[in-house]
Amino acid sequence: MAEEPASPSPAPSPAAAAAAAAASPLGNSVIPIVNKLQDIFAQLGSQSTIELPQVSVVGSQSSGKSSVLESLVGRDFLPRGSEICTRRPLVLQLLQTKRKPDGAEEEYGEFLHLPGKRFYDFSDIRREIQAETEREAGGNKGVSDKQIRLKIFSPNVLDITLVDLPGLTKVPVGDQPSDIEARIRTMIMSYIKVPSCLILAVTPANSDLANSDALQMAGMADPDGHRTIGVITKLDIMDRGTDARNLLLGKVIPLRLGYVGVVNRSQEDIMLNRSIKDALVAEEKFFRSRPVYNGLADRCGVPQLAKKLNQILVQHIKAVLPGLKSRISTALVSVAKEHASYGEITESKAGQGALLLNILSKYSDAFSSMVEGKNEAMSTSELSGGARIHYIFQSIFVKSLEEVDPCEDLTDDDIRTAIQNATGPKSALFVPEVPFEVLIRRQIARLLDPSIQCARFIYDELMKISHRCLVNELQRFPVLRKRMDEVIGNFLWEGLEPSETMIGHIIEMEMDYINTSHPNFVGGSKAVELAMQQIKSSRVSLPLSRQKDGVENDKAPTSERSVKSRGILARQVNGIIPDQGVRPGADAEKVAPSGKSPSKLRWICMLNI
Template sequence: MAEEPVQESSTSNAAPLGHLVIPMANRLQDIFAQIGSQSTLELPQVAVVGSQSSGKSSVLEALVGRDFLPRGSDICTRRPLVLQLLQTKRKADGAEEEYGEFLHLPGKRFSDFSDIRREIQAETNREAGGNKGVSDKQIRLKIFSPNVLDITLVDLPGITKVPVGDQPSDIEARIRTMIMSYIKLPSCLILAVTPANSDLANSDALQIAGNADPDGYRTIGVITKLDIMDRGTDARNFLLGKVIPLRLGYVGVVNRSQEDIANNRTIRDALVAEENFFRSRPVYNDLADRCGVPQLAKKLNQILVQHIMSVLPGLRSRLSAALVSVAKEHASFGEITESKAGQGALLLNILSKYSEAFSSMIEGKNEEMSTSELSGGARIHYIFQSIFVKSLEDVDPCEGLTDDDIRTAIQNATGPKSALFVPEVPFEVLVRRQIARLLDPSLQCARFIYEELIKMSHHCMVNEMQRFPVLRRRMDEVIGNFLREGLQPSETMIGHIIEMEVC
């Protein structure tokens, strides 16, 4: 795939469009996250993927310009971090106000970025444990700063091969599945981070990005650690896309080393050193648009804006359909009633509608009647006319009676004398025994009717009752007890009827 540079005509519009389009997408993400929505709306964002210790955290910190991510030689990113960078205006006196906010701590500002790091670590430990466990539950962080461009990034756990600590034996498969759940979405841009001191053909990031984006329309390559390549080698062919081409191209960056981090070297100093590195290397002089964190930030912002604009029509139509559905559901809830009289009237109205709905199901006047199975009154009619009648017809009136039984009963009824006519007593004795066999089918019919009435009470939903789940559960409980209390007298009455016929 040949590299297709982003059109120059849209570059000048990227920043102003970014201030409109990206914040709107961010706001939608916040709304869905706050309400815990499992919405199918796919909101545009950039997912950062790469193997463990590939430099993902360093790239993110360089984009922000501050140290705020957990660092170390072991796995550090153990939960997806949704990072929203929001550009703010500088104050009139030129002062810069930079702070972060977590979604799980609404209203609390973190001006000290060391506190942000500690909170990320603490929140990670709360969900994933303190022994290198991994969780797919998001941490959402907003960073407000005049030194950033409007971008939404998702920092995903690095791909690892060997489980350590509390990690399960299939940790690699789990992390790959977690990453794929983000990058497989057509609305997600993929930032594939690969260290320059490793073979690009064996890059885990490019491999998993290729699985999710085989045409390469959503993948941006980032080559890190250019300054620690073997002497006599360079990444020029990598950056030009001659090794593994990407339509959106590659950007090379120079990370801070672990020694720089230990010595508290600031990111600003690191950016200056990065610029000097590329200027002092003739092999990179003509690749200014492909090298450096500032170029990466601009390219990301520009591509993200264009990507959002391309997916916005479909997103708008899906959002409009969702709004219509939610508005219809909201309208069905009715108005809020605070007065005691109003609440009583509302409750009476709900109970009346419930009774009417139950009666409609019995009489077959329900507007939402099923076309796949019998229900309500039709089901009760079927129980009486088909199941019960068939069970009665299956009772053979002469079963268990032989001619010898009848002859013996007649002889016992005549006593010591011979009778000219057949006496009634043996007939009554024999019939009484056969009538008693009707009791079990009759009781079974009553239980079938009871079960159908219980089923009807569960399916008889009144729209207004969706507002009151406690009321719904209480009504199910009361109606269930009422029907259950009626079943026992019904069974007793059936027994009495059989006994009357026996007598």
Template sequence: MAEEPAAPSPSQSTSSSASPLGHSVIPIVNKLQDIFAQLGSQSTIELPQVAVVGSQSSGKSSVLEALVGRDFLPRGSEICTRRPLVLQLLQTKRKPDGTEEEYGEFLHLPGKRFHDFSEIRREIEAETDKEAGGNKGVIDKQIRLKIFSPNVLDITLVDLPGLTKVPVGDQPSDIEARIRTMIMSYIKIPSCLILAVSPANADLANSDALQMAGMADPDGHRTIGVITKLDIMDRGTDARNLLLGKVIPLRLGYVGVVNRSQEDIILNRSVKDALVAEEKFFRSRPVYNGLADRCGIPQLAKKLNQILVQHIKAVLPGLKSRISSALVSVAKEHASYGEITESKAGQGALLLNILSKYSEAFSSMVEGKNEEMSTAELSGGARIHYIFQSIFVKSLEVCLF
């Protein structure tokens, strides 16, 4: 029997058609995201990215691992993604001798390279347990991971917790509402593309991912559909009409993929072997003839890369304007502090000047002399007086009597 050809990686299949612009604009946006992530809530500038949305066990993790070509995400039968994972894929060149280097870096561990992808999984699990606890808790504090590899295309994805109905472990009774609120906080932003992942063996009309995407993006300009688990559909059925958008239309269309099963994962079947099986599956199904651009992980990688680049180009003018305005504002604030010097004496004088200005501003606020004080409500000293004379006094009366 002839040996099956090796399945091409996403970058090998699409490098000739992937946008060269992606190699320049996507890494720049990634750097901005890293800077803004360190600023926390102080940043008000929204950057383009792709949010991955789907119900628990919809196949989100399998899709992400297939895009990378390696196993690196926590696995299990219960909820695994308990913190948003910002995944930045960066394509690198192979070495002159033909060898390739693949590694990951976490923003919270600068300079440390993870060449063993099982260590990446353990670090994700450790960081998740550190912030969310070890008993299925979910929080909205990001983990940021960069993966450098010649086998990926430049894409930035945010893996969000899967939608779940029944709380487990330390999860609160309103866990579904909390996860929906978390997801909506990402996908409602106009600069965010939505990757809505839905399994083919369930009714698409009941898809949680498409339902939430429809709420955040009613016109469908930002939503890309992914249909997973095509190989376990009921006999006699197929996903052709789903992929053609005849059931629930999406402007950016759908891509169908074949996931590794839980048995494959238990038996340590590699992602590369799964890509070979996926390619064989689509070649052996005549019903998917003519849908080559809508089938398989390589096509999904190509589509995401191209759409993300076009999306960045569309929002770039507004993004540049907002960053320029922020720079001007920060420069004015910086100048107001005085000239920065290298000498300790000069730095001490500068610090004293800043403290003096803060003290003056605080005093004027308490005395009601600050020009920025609101005239629509009590503030400053008047507010403090009201609290002591009204709220505090009433509280004492309740305690005494």
């Protein structure tokens, strides 16, 4: 890096020099440690909750952010262009190294995603940044929030950690979504809103400072201005007769950490391959030739910006170090406890086999305990385990069976039609068995669905029991836990299929065989006996009505009384009604109990098996 540009301002005070000398050893020791922690936490990703100090560079598109970073490094290594170039956050760690004994300088870069590979040609670093950006964000101006981490080792830099964020843009181009501005703002705010982050707000001098997007976002994230450093670029292209003195002095928009003015290379200088070393000499010459900047030596030039960033970063780390140490210690204790809970590592095959057998045994014991109700972690809010299985059988399944109406979709017409179809062209002296079996099979088949549903409920509960069997040793082996879940799930599912098949067979057995010897089975003689008992009870309950109707009964024709007596006698023969033509409707009503026909009564009794 070029030497510090001379300035007509007085030399720094001895106190300031002593402070800088005291800060340098602290920075040389602390900043590399913070960089190592950043690399470790970057590999953890979102699992890390510890926020480390860093400097985020914020600015609008083409405000000169990349030029400022290259000036700090002293090398060309960032993608450049008139359109958006920074499309992924670039975490740039500058690490100061010592020169070789012969005075030679060794400068190189390393990427975190390419460990062990050194890039001595900074053009290769630029190409790798472009290639890595396109791998994640595409090749047509897309933007991604995934970081690229780069370390620059050089004796010409100071220990600083910078984050180059995508520039703010208004109009989407290429593959950028319509809300690209909101997305970039959200990405930037996720970095600068962290209290441990310093904000480097880059604003070109040829634009209105009051309309600076960088200062606006910095003011939102840091309203008190304790963490914001202003950088004024492009001082050499300001309108004639204007200068940035008031801006650098903080008279327009004050910042507690102040402003630093820099002069970057122009696009023409870049096209002509003008080196950054020559650009720093030109910057020094520019400030010397402008009397308006006299007395602002500590606020002008890239070298002053590097020193200021290094000192502020060291002071910031010193301020947040106690809290950072406390958080790391707390996280370390928590991780140590978790590590201890995993137990010792077993490398021998015999030890691994014994450990696996022990885990499976504990898992089986835990499963059995939950089924038998001996689990120590018993729930008091809901039924689980064996109690839930018992509830499924005794409540849910029984209720579903009780809801099955044996006479649903079974009418007298269905019964009459089935009997007539079974007798064919002849009149039957006895009720045939075929229609009875046909109708009863149809009703028994309705028991299949609730039985299958009960089996699936049991399967689901067994799967829940399996998932709740938490063995401490399984926390060490998440892959084993996942594999056990798969095996147990397949085992239970393989058992569910034959269970459903067996349930279907049982229902088919009930449909194929009717146990007429069962005491609840109502046969023909039993049905006649029940009918006669109902007739006798109705005669006893209505003696008065029959006495009144006695005279009318005597007047009835003898032929009619004989028909009635034959009908009653016919019903006594095993409940079979011979074909006697049309019976009087009044006689049918007297015999049928509760308004139901005798045939419906017999079928209902037979269905109650």
